[in-house]
Amino acid sequence: MNSLQSYLLLSSLLFSIGLAGVLIRRNAILVLIGIELMLNAANINFIAFWRFGPAPSALTGVMFALFSISVAAAEAAVGLGIILAAYRHSRTTDLDQMNSLKG
Amino acid sequence: MTVSFLILAVLTVAGTAAAMGLRNAVHCVLALTMGFAGVAALYLQLGAQFVGLAQIMVYVGAVAILAVFAIMMTHSPESANSPVFSSQWSWGCIVAAAVFAVLARAICSSAASAHVQPPQPDATVQQIGDALMHRYVLPLEIMGLLLTAALIGAVVIAMDRREEMK
Numbered sequence: 001m002n003s004l005q006s007y008l009l010l011s012s013l014l015f016s017i018g019l020a021g022v023l024i025r026r027n028a029i030l031v032l033i034g035i036e037l038m039l040n041a042a043n044i045n046f047i048a049f050w051r052f053g054p055a056p057s058a059l060t061g062v063m064f065a066l067f068s069i070s071v072a073a074a075e076a077a078v079g080l081g082i083i084l085a086a087y088r089h090s091r092t093t094d095l096d097q098m099n100s101l102k103g
Numbered sequence: 104m105t106v107s108f109l110i111l112a113v114l115t116v117a118g119t120a121a122a123m124g125l126r127n128a129v130h131c132v133l134a135l136t137m138g139f140a141g142v143a144a145l146y147l148q149l150g151a152q153f154v155g156l157a158q159i160m161v162y163v164g165a166v167a168i169l170a171v172f173a174i175m176m177t178h179s180p181e182s183a184n185s186p187v188f189s190s191q192w193s194w195g196c197i198v199a200a201a202v203f204a205v206l207a208r209a210i211c212s213s214a215a216s217a218h219v220q221p222p223q224p225d226a227t228v229q230q231i232g233d234a235l236m237h238r239y240v241l242p243l244e245i246m247g248l249l250l251t252a253a254l255i256g257a258v259v260i261a262m263d264r265r266e267e268m269k
Contacts, residue, residue, distance in 0.1 A: 003108070005210060005211065006108065006112075007108075007145070007149070008210045009207055009210055009211075010112050010115070010116070010145075012203055012206035012207055012210065013116055013203060014115065014116070014119055014142075015202070015203075015206070016199045016200065016202050016203035016206070017116070017119045017120055017123055017199070018119070018123070019198070019199045019202055020123060020195055020196055020198075020199035020200075021122070021123030022195075023189075023192075023194070023195030023196075023198060023199060024123075024188045024189055024192040024195035024196065025123065025187065025188065025189070026185070026186070026187060026188065026189050027128055027174075027187070029128065029170055029173050029174055029177070030122075030123070030128060030131055032170070033122060033123075033131070033132070033135055033170060034123060036162070036166060037119055037122075037123075037135075037138070040139070040142050040162070043142070043154075043158075044142060044145060044146075047145075047146055047149050047151050047154060048149060050149075050151070050224075051149045051150055051151070051223075051224065052221060056221070056224030056226075057224060059226055059230060059231060059234050061151075062151055062153065062154055062226050062231060063231075063234060063235070063239050063242075065146075065151070065154045066153075066154060066157060066231075067242060067246055069154070069157055069158060069161050069162075070161075070246050070249070070250060071246075071249070072161075072166070073161050073165060073166060073250070073253075074249055074250055074252075074253035075253075076165075076166045076169060076170075077169065077253050077254065077257040078253050078256055078257050078260065080169055080170065080172075080173040080257070080261075081256070081257035081258070081260040081261035082260055083173060083177065084173060084176060084177065084260075084261045085260050085261055087176075087177045088263065093177045094185065095189065096189055096190065
């Protein structure tokens with residue numbers, strides 16, 4: 001097993017853990033954290049392909065990872081803001097109890 | 104596959120799995136911090152120092168703290184005894200395991216991952232700064248706009264509107 005393969009397997013495992021968290025957790029904040037984990041797995045792929053790719057001097061993977069980290073930070077801020085607004089409305093962050101669209 | 108990679112991989116996977124499985128949400132975020140730090144160490148191991156330090160600053164420093172604040176602001180005592188997993192958690196686990204199986208099979212059978220290990224590329228901060236200021240200057244500006252919009256949007260969304268209505 002060479003090195004790129006092990007990094008890709010690790011990132012797919014991380015993605016699956018994040019996906020499982022998104023699908024099974026009831027707390028909305030932890031679902032958002034699961035999405036962050038999936039974005040992190042994508043970032044590991046960017047960096048690993050940059051490191052083992054044919055033209056690492058172009059820095060494309062590093063740039064992609066940096067922009068992806070910024071987008072994930074913005075997404076986390078807005079997502080937690082939405083969760084706070086929803087909590088103020090329905091007094092819960094339990095996704096199984098958030099089952100009404102209006103009212 | 105070196106020993107350091109194995110240690111970091113175990114640390115990262117253990118941290119993230121604990122973050123998705125623990126009962127107390129604050130403990131989840133603490134375990135998540137360990138997972139994010141493990142990912143940052145993996146970046147450092149791959150030779151992307153700037154991205155690794157940005158990962159520590161943004162994820163460990165900002166996102167985890169934000170999540171702790173959100174958990175503490177939305178904590179309700181009656182949720183302490185309710186189940187942490189949704190009612191159909193087994194289906195979620197099956198879907199995630201199936202996704203991992205498909206990805207792992209694709210990775211193991213792919214010819215693209217059969218490269219030999221090239222020499223360590225260097226990504227100094229000077230090179231990254233040059234690239235950001237010349238080739239990637241338009242994405243950088245758009246990112247600044249996006250972060251400003253997200254900052255204002257998050258404040259507007261989370262603002263309590265009941266005072267305005269009175």
